[in-house]
Amino acid sequence: MTPRMKKTTSPAEAGQILSAVRRKGLSTGFVPTMGGLHEGHLSLVRMSLARSDYTVVSIFVNPKQFGEGEDFDRYPRAAERDSELLEELGCDLLFVPAAGSLYSDADRTSVSVSSLGDHLCGAARPGHFDGVLLVVAKLLNITRPDHAFFGQKDAQQAVIIQRMAADLDFPVRIFLGPTVREEDGLAMSSRNRYLSAAERAAAPKMRAGLLAAAEAIEKGERDASALKKIVIAGMAAGGFEIDYVEVVDGRTMQPIAEASGTVLLAAAGKMGSTRMIDNIAMKVGPEGAGETLLEFPGWSRYER
Numbered sequence: 151m152t153p154r155m156k157k158t159t160s161p162a163e164a165g166q167i168l169s170a171v172r173r174k175g176l177s178t179g180f181v182p183t184m185g186g187l188h189e190g191h192l193s194l195v196r197m198s199l200a201r202s203d204y205t206v207v208s209i210f211v212n213p214k215q216f217g218e219g220e221d222f223d224r225y226p227r228a229a230e231r232d233s234e235l236l237e238e239l240g241c242d243l244l245f246v247p248a249a250g251s252l253y254s255d256a257d258r259t260s261v262s263v264s265s266l267g268d269h270l271c272g273a274a275r276p277g278h279f280d281g282v283l284l285v286v287a288k289l290l291n292i293t294r295p296d297h298a299f300f301g302q303k304d305a306q307q308a309v310i311i312q313r314m315a316a317d318l319d320f321p322v323r324i325f326l327g328p329t330v331r332e333e334d335g336l337a338m339s340s341r342n343r344y345l346s347a348a349e350r351a352a353a354p355k356m357r358a359g360l361l362a363a364a365e366a367i368e369k370g371e372r373d374a375s376a377l378k379k380i381v382i383a384g385m386a387a388g389g390f391e392i393d394y395v396e397v398v399d400g401r402t403m404q405p406i407a408e409a410s411g412t413v414l415l416a417a418a419g420k421m422g423s424t425r426m427i428d429n430i431a432m433k434v435g436p437e438g439a440g441e442t443l444l445e446f447p448g449w450s451r452y453e454r
């Protein structure tokens with residue numbers, strides 16, 4: 151039986167396959183990943199399959215978004231299992247570029263978005279978002295999808311990518327998928343497989359702290375310092391080494407003193423040697439507060 155899913159490692163071939171798909175009048179959806187696929191990724195692939203006639207997934211552990219001493223070398227690589235999962239789901243094209251086919255020593259161009267990366271992971275991981283933007287810009291240019299899908303777990307990344315796509319007129323509509331969680335609330339992440347059994351048992355405390363702060367907002371707490379203390383207490387109970395806990399505006403990613411409008415409660419910390427992040431986005435208004443997905447109305451002409 152011929153497998154239905156095509157695979158390529160060549161950017162040129164991926165571009166040609168997708169041009170041919172577009173010439174047939176089919177819409178295309180793109181899910182960029184670094185592999186080590188879990189239900190969070192698969193939920194984005196399902197979103198793409200539901201919304202697009204043709205779905206392409208890329209797997210590329212992008213060296214440019216890892217800092218010195220970070221986990222590039224040990225980042226989970228599970229090529230065969232990932233490919234089987236995607237084929238089972240009905241993905242049409244798997245694009246697995248080699249680093250040498252995306253980057254060369256001659257490259258001189260960088261992509262950066264100002265201010266949105268000043269805090270949270272942008273501050274904790276200098277250069278990280280420039281690396282993400284460079285690869286996402288390249289992958290979007292190679293695949294030229296109608297739709298691209300990112301997870302809200304990496305909320306700051308999603309906002310920065312949306313801003314780049316809008317500012318540079320990438321003809322793509324960006325969709326965010328909700329964070330997919332284990333039964334005990336732990337956000338799914340490829341890095342969860344680094345955790346020992348004891349660390350895995352303690353890891354949901356980050357989510358618990360964020361949830362407690364979200365509940366405090368629902369009950370009327372608006373003071374960002376009080377909210378941060380609640381998250382910090384939750385993380386401390388789990389033994390996290392805290393990297394940051396912030397309350398930021400969901401569009402500007404700037405810290406706010408009072409929770410109002412679209413608010414992102416965001417946390418990062420180390421459980422043992424594993425860096426973990428999570429967040430909750432809330433809409434907070436005079437009539438009350440509730441969890442929301444981040445949205446970017448009016449940012450891009452392709453959103454309409």
Ligand code: PAF
Binds near residue numbers: 184
């Ligand atoms: O979220 C990720 O897995 C990566 O940052 C992305 C968007 C695939 C770029 O390398």
